[in-house]
Amino acid sequence: MTRFLLRRLLWFAITMFVVMSVSFVLxxxxxxxxxDQDRNVEPxxxxxLKKKYxxxxxxxKQFLHYVGPVNLDERGPFGDGEHSGEKTFGGVLSGDFGPSFRYRDYTVNDxxxxxxxxxxLLGIVAMMWALALGISTGIASALRRGSGLDLAMRLAATGGIALPNFVIAGFLIICFVFLIPLFPxxxxxxIRTMILPGFCLGLVFAAYISRLTRTGMLEALSQEHIRTAHAKGLSPRTVVMRHALKGGLLPVV
Known part of the structure; x- marks a missing residue:
């Protein structure tokens, strides 16, 4: 397990470095x-300004300065005699992303x-919506396999994956802000300002979770121990909650 985590962390670090390097070069x-957009700036x-930054x-040389601290003293290997004594930012490796070119007197860290x-916080709200909607609809779809409810749930999941967020967001704003003024x-x-954006962001993930839950529950319900539980006279609710749900949620986890 430790080797697996270390390998994952190593690949994560390599991937982040490659993405950072490619983005910088592009x-x-x-x-x-x-x-260039400042029209009133004289040459x-x-x-x-270019020398300052x-x-x-x-x-x-810019890339090395971006990644980590570079010695700007004229005696250093990267010195040019024009920035001697200046204090440079720490670089990405130290968690310092430097000054912002767009917002004056602000750093990227600010x-x-x-x-x-x-x-x-918005991501947490969206994930709560995704788990609540995805798991509940996936279970309901699996328990009513082949019914109209199952078909409706699968169509809704397909629509949630296919439709972009800005289309869903516009529809929700029209319905629950203008037609039915429930949210600002x-x-x-x-809390009212978090519900609608979180719901919109969570719908896409809810659609994926619903499909995974349905697949996992169908596989779990076909196992021998589930049939044994039914044969013992356990109620359908007990069979689902105590026996089938644990295995059915494995694909989601």
């Missing part, structure tokens, strides 16, 4: 820069720190 290969000022360096708690159209900070 962004630097595109024509233009972060200050001399733009050149000074080390955008005038070669790409390989922006992530402001947005990450909201994104994490925007904002954050209360």
């Amino acid at each position: 962004m630097r290969s595109v024509k233009g820069g972060p200050f 001399a000022i733009e050149q000074n 080390h955008l005038d360096w070669p790409m390989w 922006i992530i720190g402001q947005s990450l708690p909201i994104s994490a 159209v925007a904002g954050w900070g209360s």
Whole structure:
């Protein structure tokens, strides 16, 4: 188990490094820069800004500076005599993503720190919706195999996977914000503002979980020990909750 986890962590680190490297090279290969949209910036000022943020360096040097701290002293291996004594940011490996080119006086860490708690909370709400809807509909579909309910659940799961989130979000806003004003159209900070976005984000995952749960439950219900439990006179609810559900949820886990 330990070797498996270590192998997974190693591949995760390698994958993240490759993605980071490719993204960096692609962004630097595109024509233009972060200050091109500022129409009132004079060429001399733009050149000074590029020197300040080390955008005038070669790409390989920028990448090393982005990954980890680079000695900017003129005596260092990467010094150029123009940035001597400057304090550089720590680099990605130290958790420091440097200054933001778009928002003045903000670092990338500041922006992530402001947005990450909201994104994490919204993700938790979406996952709760996905598990609740996916598991319940998957169980109901498996128990009513071949019925109209089963067909409706499978069609709903297919629609949830096929339809993009912005289409579902627009439909939900029209229904539950304008036609039936149950939720606010925007904002954050209360439970009412979390329900609709979380529900919309969780629908896609709920569709996948529903399919997995249905498949797992159908396989679990066909096992010999389930037939034995029925033969002993146990109620259908007891058979499902105590015996079939454990094996049926394995694909979801």
